[in-house]
Each structure stands twice: as C-alpha cells, then as structure tokens.
Amino acid sequence: MLDVYSSDLARVAPEPAIPKPGYVFARDRAWVELVSFATDQREHPTLAVVTGLRRQGKTYLLHALTDAVGGLYFDAAPATERESLRMFGAAVGRRVGAGAQLDFGSWPEALDYLFALAPHRPGLVVIDEFPLLAKTSPQLPTLLARALAETGETGAVDVRRSRTRLVLCGAATPAMHKLIDQGGPLAAQAQLELVVRPLDYRDAARFWNITDPRLAVLVHSVVGGTPAYRRQFVRDDIPLNLDDFDGWVVRTALNPTTPLMREARYLLADELDLRDLALYHSVLAAVAEGRTTWSAIAEYVGRKAAELARPIAVLEACGLLAKEVDPFRAGRARYRITEPLIAFYQAIMRGTWSRLEHGHGERVWYESAHRYSSLVVGPHFATLCRRFVSSAPGKLFGDLPEGPLQVAPGSVADPGRRAHIPIDVAMLGSTRPGEPRPVLSLGIAKWDDVMGLGHLVQLRRARDLLAARGYHTESTMLACYSAAGFDADLRAAAEREDILLVGLDDLYA
DSSP: OEEEOSGGGGTTSOOOSSOOOTTSOSOHHHHHHHHHHHTOOOSSOEEEEEEOSTTSSHHHHHHHHHHHHTOEEEEOOSOOHHHHHHHHHHHHHHHHTOSSOOOOSSHHHHHHHHHTSOSSSOEEEEEESHHHHHHHOTTHHHHHHHHHSTTOOBTTBOGGGOOEEEEEEOOSOHHHHHHHSTTSTTTTTEEEEEEEOOOOHHHHHHHTTOOOHHHHHHHHHHHTTOTHIIIIITTTOOOOSGGGHHHHHHHTTTOTTSHHHHHHHHHHHHHHOOSOHHHHHHHHHHHHTTOOSHHHHHHHHTSOGGGGHHHHHHHHHTTSEEEEEOTTSTTOEEEEESOHHHHHIIIIIGGGHHHHHTTOHHHHHHHTHHHIIIIIIHHHHHHHHHHHHHHSOGGGSSSOOSSOOEEEEEEEEEGGGTEEEEEEEEEEOOOOTTSOOBEEEEEEEESSSOBOHHHHHHHHHHHHHHHHTTOBOTTOEEEEEESSOBOHHHHHHHHHTTEEEEOHHHHTO
C-alpha cells in the first residue's frame, strides 16, 4: 500500500498528465498516482482504494481529481439500502445529464449501469465513505469484486470492455480494513491502494505559515500535520510567535467553544467504532504516560497482557499506534501514539475534562507545564529527530550501505552498572550473513536541556558496549539532537572528532 505523507515523497515522481490544482497543498505524489490511475487506457475496469485517518484531506483531494478529469463523485451517507440507491441514482443522473435521477432497484442494476458508462474512454467514479454503503448492503463488496474481475460479467454488460476507473474511499477504520485486507472481498481487486497520511512536519510548518522552528515543533506537538485543524477547527488562528503559543493553546485546544477541543474524543469514536472504548482509551492513556511496553501497558490498565492483543492490534491497524522494535533488545518493542492531538488529549486534557468544559483552560495549561514538556513535546521532538534521520541526505552519515535502514529508539544494556542507556535515535544497516550488523549512528535527543559532554560520554559508552556484543561500530556516527542548544565543550569536541550536532534549524532546513 502506498503511504503518502506530503510532497517530500514526490521529488522523484514524474510530472502528472493533468497538473495538480494550485489550491491543493502538497500531496504531489498522491496526485501523480491518482491521475495515472484515472487516465489509465486499459480496456477493463480498475479499482483504487484510498484510506487514512479522518481530516487528512482525502475527500478534498478526490473532489479535485473528479473536477480535473470530469468524473462522478458520490458521497455516501448513513441511510437504508433503498435510500442509498436513490441517492446514488440522483448522482449518476446529474453526471450523465439525464435530467432526472435514475431509479435503480438493486445494486446489481446500479453496477450494470455504472460499468457501462465508459466503454470507450476512462471514466472516473469516486464513492466516498464506502463503508457506510457496505454496512447496510453487505453484499455490495462481493458484487463489486465480481464485476471487477477481468473474466466476469455483470448482467448484460461485459465488464472487460468497460474503462470505468472506480475509487473507493473510507477512513482507516476496522470496517474499511475488513473489506480490503487479506481475505476481504476486495483484497485482490485493487490496482492502487493509497494511504493519505498527515503532512510531513516540514510541510505542516509551511501550511501553518510558521517560520520559527521552535514554534513549529510546539504547534506540531498539538495538532500534528492534519490539514483540517487549521482551517475548519481553529478558523486560521495561528500563533503569532513563541510568546503567543500559550495563549494559542488556551484559545484553541483547551477552549470548549472550538471543535478542536472535542476532536480527539470524536476521532477515537469515529475511527474505532467499538463498544469497549474505555479499554482503548486506557491503552492510549498508558502510552501517553510513558508506559510504552506491552507489559507496562497491561499493568497500567489492569488487564492481563494477553487481553491487550486485540485493542493494540486494532489501534495499530487504524494507524493510531505505531510499534517501534528495539534494535538492541531482542523481543522488546515500544508503542507510540501517532496522532499528536490524541497524545496531547490523553496527557493534558483527559484528566481535566470537567474543568476545561467550565472554561478553566488557562489554569489547566499553567498547571500542565511539566506534563506537557515531559510527556508531549519532549517525546514528540525525539520522534521528529528520527523522521529527520530517515529522510536525511547520506552525506550527513557518510556512505550508507545498500539495503533497508532501521531508524528507531533503543536501549543499550550496561551490565557493569546494572542499567540501560536510552538511545533516542539509532540508525542501523541490514544484517548480512557472516557479518556483524552495522550501527550507523547513535543519538540522544533533548528538548529543554542544553547538551554537553555528559551526553557524549553516554553515547561513547553505548557504542563501546555494542562493539563488545559484536556489532560493527567502527564508523558509528555519534549524534546529539537538541532544541535548547549545545555548550561550548561539546561544540569543541564536535570540531575535533566526527560528532553530529543537530539543532532546530537543521531539523527544518
């Protein structure tokens, strides 16, 4: 499945046959892929599936595509099967200029007509919120799969002669995954599977018109890269400068009159569609509190570890939790909340909800300064540093080996001191038979601390311990990532030896 974050992924993509409209921000790679799909000249119908968390601009993007190629867009709504067919007939009637809505008696009849629309040229058909249709018409996905099969027919229409380009769109909910995952009715039919993710942190700063990198990290730690939060949820209220950030949080995220304050709750209910939301909230709360391992989460929520298999799997599938495997401790992994607003809600808002509803946001924010620094923006900064390394040019770390790289947080055991050295940003090369695994870089990230030689000593010891365990560390780059800067001794050490110092300006360069 193609994951699309932003224009950063499109720098080597070809120019699309139809230029992207100027009002669509970023999403260059997504546009290239969708235009290529919509204008495919093959003489049989094809299917694309577009998913992602809500509020990322999937509908906005597909509306733009439909307008650009002259296609049909249908936005499903909660309705009975009969009413859905009536609304679909009205949409098709408007598109083909019938002068009146078409009256389809069943989905097989509607699909017959749909695939007969474009026998000689590609015809784009977008069905948004598709899980709503599948909920009231459970047979629809199977009917679609049958109609899309190259060797099949639907009624009197030989679909192999149809050039219909069908796009099914829906949020990354369990219901949507059930339709397209392995074993689902549409699993083998899609020629394009597109995941529209939040904007990359650099694109998010540009989208919010923020040029101060520290302010950009602060804002991103609250609203992430979700485009809708700026325009629809806070009405283009952008913090003027660093001094205005506290006021901006109080008047937006902690303000009961703005949609943003309740968004995290609604988002979880919409994405998960579950009966036992309490357990899922507790799992997320545990991770937000820094209980990031499976056993620590189980202890926090008061459940047996085995009982967490389903909620953790569902949260991962929906893209709300990410599993980060520790490269230095076999079998150990940490979990991270991927959506900043949910992490912010769990750490700052959930336990003070009643006070926030009564308008005490300013006081809550003042009392939450330490929690915000330690549980929200500090871990978020480390995550951004890992993203920076994942997309950094090779010259920063010398000649990188061929093969996939692993960039993750880790923990290096120090038996002599009965402790572990935390590594916020580790980059490792692939393991080759008969060769030690290369450790390309070890890094520590600090949000509020000016970094000094003490941090460098930790990294050197971690490197030596890994070398003793058989890792290849001769060319390991030691790296310090700091939002507060570096003292003179560390800067001097960096000039004498190969040490990478990364500040906020570097992160956004």
